[in-house]
Amino acid sequence: MSDTAQILPRSFVAAPPTGATPSARVRDYVDLLKPRVMSLVVFTGLVGVVIAPGHLHPFAAALAVLAIALGSGAAGAINMWYERDLDALMARTRRRPLPAGRVAPDDALGLGVLLSLFSVLLMAVATNFVAAGLLVGAILFYVFVYTVWLKRRTPQNIVIGGAAGAFPPMIGWAAVTGDVSTVSVALFLLIFLWTPPHFWALALYRCDDYRRAGVPMLPVVVGARETKRQMLIYTVLLAPVALVPTLLGTVGWLYGAVALLLSLAFIGHALRVWRTADDENGHSAARRMFRFSLLYLAGLFAALPVDRIVIG
The missing domain is CATH 1.10.357.140 (UbiA prenyltransferase)
Structure with a gap:
């Protein structure tokens, strides 16, 4: 497949079984x-x-x-x-x-x-x-x-x-x-910017799966190197957005400290993926970043109510 991934129409893809078994x-x-x-x-x-x-x-x-x-x-x-x-x-x-x-x-x-x-x-x-x-x-x-x-x-x-x-x-x-407020929009943007590096990390070590299915995930279309660059960009952009709830005064320094530390660690994972070759070691680094990304988002959102309870 070329760099501009071939997208398979639904009618050209092998159809799965259409009926449910009695054991559903x-x-x-x-x-x-x-x-x-x-x-x-x-x-x-x-x-x-x-x-x-x-x-x-x-x-x-x-x-x-x-x-x-x-x-x-x-x-x-x-x-x-x-x-x-x-x-x-x-x-x-x-x-x-x-x-x-x-x-x-x-x-x-x-x-x-x-x-x-x-x-x-x-x-x-x-x-x-x-x-x-x-x-x-x-x-x-x-x-x-x-x-x-x-x-x-x-x-x-x-x-x-x-x-x-x-x-x-x-x-x-x-x-x-x-209503919709500045804080809720900030939380929306936090997940919005988190999503690409999270899924691209998965796509890096599952690239063959996406290529076989004809899904134009970024590593399939532009290659691993450009994907890693985009992941690093998004993690850097994500860091200040993660601090917005503290900057707006919705939560205090506890959340801000957690957000800063987790964001720096997320950037560190992106840098590690950037520096590795597109081989088994690179796939391992991408897998670790994918797993950490789940911890990152869960940690940020757990810190929000904890800060409200502890700091008040």
């Missing part, structure tokens, strides 16, 4: 919701609820977080339905319920659509229409902008599409306040 279990339907992705979405959305000014009844807050979780799972199910042909070609995803034939495609789509509608209605009833509108935007952006439009067409898929995963803290904030 509840676990298979849970897997359609991408529970690992959902856990991070729920956590960042919960932090948005906790640090927002104002008061939301604990039961309403719980329903808001549940709505965020269900909306994330719904988008994940529709994404799996649409990308079942690609998933069948990639070692990392071929055992998912749809390509493995354990769940029928129509069932996955139906589950995604029903959960989408229910999650938005739940958010509107439990909190307000601003939060519900943001949840609608997050679901539609992930399904139509990222999954349908960008994923198979451009190496910037994860840059633009990353906005979908950046909505949860903003939704959580709006559930409490009924």
Whole structure:
């Protein structure tokens, strides 16, 4: 394949099994919701609820977080339905319920659509229409902008599409306040800028998978060297954005110290990846950066409510 990755039309890609086996279990339907992705979405959305000014009844807050979780799972199910042909070609995803034939495609789509509608209605009833509108935007952006439009067409898929995963803290904030503030936008930007180096680190050591499936991830299209340069740029840009909640006075020095230390460590991982060759050592460095990126985001969002509790 040339540097300008060949994108395979859906009709030209080997189709996975279309019928569900009788052994489909509840676990298979849970897997359609991408529970690992959902856990991070729920956590960042919960932090948005906790640090927002104002008061939301604990039961309403719980329903808001549940709505965020269900909306994330719904988008994940529709994404799996649409990308079942690609998933069948990639070692990392071929055992998912749809390509493995354990769940029928129509069932996955139906589950995604029903959960989408229910999650938005739940958010509107439990909190307000601003939060519900943001949840609608997050679901539609992930399904139509990222999954349908960008994923198979451009190496910037994860840059633009990353906005979908950046909505949860903003939704959580709006559930409490009924509006969008500078702080919630800063939290949105934090996840938005974190997403490219996070996924490009994965793409570096899974490059053959993406190439085989015809997905134009950055390493497939421009090569490892340029991808590493872009990862380093994004980690450097991310550092000052991570400090914005402290600079705005929303949280104090404790969060600021954690953000600074984690950001420097993230840049250090990017530099280490930049300096390694595109071989097994380079793949190991990229794998370590990918794992640290999860710790980085979780650490930042954990430090936000802790700072509010400790510093006040």
